[in-house]
Amino acid sequence: MDKFFDLELTAKLLGFPFVQTALLAAAVLGLVAGVLGPLIVMRRMSFAVHGTAELAFTGAAAALLLGVGLEFGALFGAVVAALLLGLLGGRESERDSVIGAILSFGLGLGVLLLWFYPGRASNKFGILVGQIVSIEPTNVLVLIIAAVVVLLVLAVIYRPLLFASVDPHVAAARGVPARLLSMVFAVLVGVATALGVQIVGALLVVALMVTPAAAAARITASPWRATVLSVVFAEIAALGGIIFSLAPGAPVSAFVTAISFIIYLICRFVAYRRDRAGKVSPRDVAPVSSAAAG
Numbered sequence: 057m058d059k060f061f062d063l064e065l066t067a068k069l070l071g072f073p074f075v076q077t078a079l080l081a082a083a084v085l086g087l088v089a090g091v092l093g094p095l096i097v098m099r100r101m102s103f104a105v106h107g108t109a110e111l112a113f114t115g116a117a118a119a120l121l122l123g124v125g126l127e128f129g130a131l132f133g134a135v136v137a138a139l140l141l142g143l144l145g146g147r148e149s150e151r152d153s154v155i156g157a158i159l160s161f162g163l164g165l166g167v168l169l170l171w172f173y174p175g176r177a178s179n180k181f182g183i184l185v186g187q188i189v190s191i192e193p194t195n196v197l198v199l200i201i202a203a204v205v206v207l208l209v210l211a212v213i214y215r216p217l218l219f220a221s222v223d224p225h226v227a228a229a230r231g232v233p234a235r236l237l238s239m240v241f242a243v244l245v246g247v248a249t250a251l252g253v254q255i256v257g258a259l260l261v262v263a264l265m266v267t268p269a270a271a272a273a274r275i276t277a278s279p280w281r282a283t284v285l286s287v288v289f290a291e292i293a294a295l296g297g298i299i300f301s302l303a304p305g306a307p308v309s310a311f312v313t314a315i316s317f318i319i320y321l322i323c324r325f326v327a328y329r330r331d332r333a334g335k336v337s338p339r340d341v342a343p344v345s346s347a348a349a350g
Contacts, residue, residue, distance in 0.1 A: 062303040069302040078191045081199055082255055082294035085264065088203045088248045089294075090287030091210065093269025094279060096245060098221045102266045104141055104242070105249060107155040110162035111137030112250045113258030116183045117169035126183065127198050130250040130258070137162065138246030142239040166258075184257050191254055199251050206244050213237055218279060255294070260309040264290050267316035271323040275330075289319050 069075055096105060115133020116126045140158055170183070210217075220227040220234040228234050245265070252261035268289035272282040297312030 065303045066299060070299070074191070075298070075302065077193055077196055078255065078298055079295060081191050081196045082298050083291060084196070084199050084203045085248075085251050085255055086291035086294035087287055088206055088251065089264040090268055090290035091207065091283055092245060092248050093265060093286045093290065094272065094282040095217065095221055095241065096266060097269045097273050098279075099238075099241075101242075101245065102262065102270075103152060103155050105245060105262050105265045107141065107159040107162070108134050108137040108242075108246050108249045109253075109258045109261045110159045110166065111140075112246070112253050112261075113183060114162045114166035114169065115250070116253050116258065117166040117173070120183065121169050121173045125195070125198070126254055127195050127250070130253040131202065131247060133162070134246035134250035135243055138242040139239070142242045183253060195254060202247055202251060206247050209240065210244060213240060217241055255308060256297075256312050257307070257309045260313050263309070263313040263316045264294060267313075267320050268293060271316075271320040274320075274323040274327040289316070293319065 096102060112130040112134035115129040115131070115136070117129070118133070119126050119129025122129075137158060141155060166183075216227070216232045217237045220232050220237055224234055249261055249265060252264055256264055269282065269286040271289050272285035276282050276285065293312050293315040296315045297308050297310075300311040300315075301308045
């Protein structure tokens with residue numbers, strides 16, 4: 057148990073260049089995930105993120121087999137998943153079944169591609185649960201460029217997208233191109249999901265894309281405050297997950313998901329206490345009403 061809290065070893069490892077590179081990558085991912093998260097939660101796309109992550113995993117497995125950068129394979133797979141979800145899942149009634157079909161196909165194909173890969177098992181495992189030692193400066197450069205593109209596109213479409221997310225029927229009546237915005241946003245989510253494959257892993261990237269935003273939504277109804285809190289929570293989970301994983305050498309995703317879930321539970325407790333404090337029972341009202349009447 058002591059190795060999980062070896063501060064001396066953790067401080068030593070923080071001085072290594074590959075750890076600093078991983079922390080920079082995690083900070084960028086936390087920013088993108090935190091900004092997109094509230095809209096994902098608002099649009100009920102949590103399951104879609106998971107489905108997108110499975111095709112990001114398939115793309116990363118194909119890249120591993122072909123000997124090209126994992127980030128490019130994951131990016132290609134995630135964008136293909138986003139486009140498929142946008143084209144096939146137009147009707148809300150069939151969206152879950154479409155996501156389930158894409159998810160299972162992506163996972164099965166990815167497992168097959170990994171089976172063909174003759175290299176080290178650690179590389180295969182890293183795609184699923186993250187592996188910070190595989191993150192290189194070139195990976196971070198691609199991540200930063202992709203993150204900037206995602207944030208710029210989101211800034212352009214944010215207001216109509218938020219309108220369509222809050223009240224889709226009124227937005228459609230006012231001429232907001234909801235279908236096109238949904239497609240563009242799905243691609244942005246796909247890109248962001250792909251960015252998290254090497255850090256958190258394809259299976260658990262949803263911990264950064266959804267959980268911090270879900271936690272923020274428990275304590276505020278304001279989209280702006282929810283976005284700020286989501287970014288803060290995502291950064292704490294991403295950076296904290298890497299730092300806590302250093303001494304034991306455990307998968308980063310285990311700590312990222314744990315920190316995210318703890319934050320979520322704390323926010324639920326805060327919301328519960330706030331709601332309880334804001335409620336006044338009839339027994340409390342009756343004496344006050346009687347006194348006022350008197």
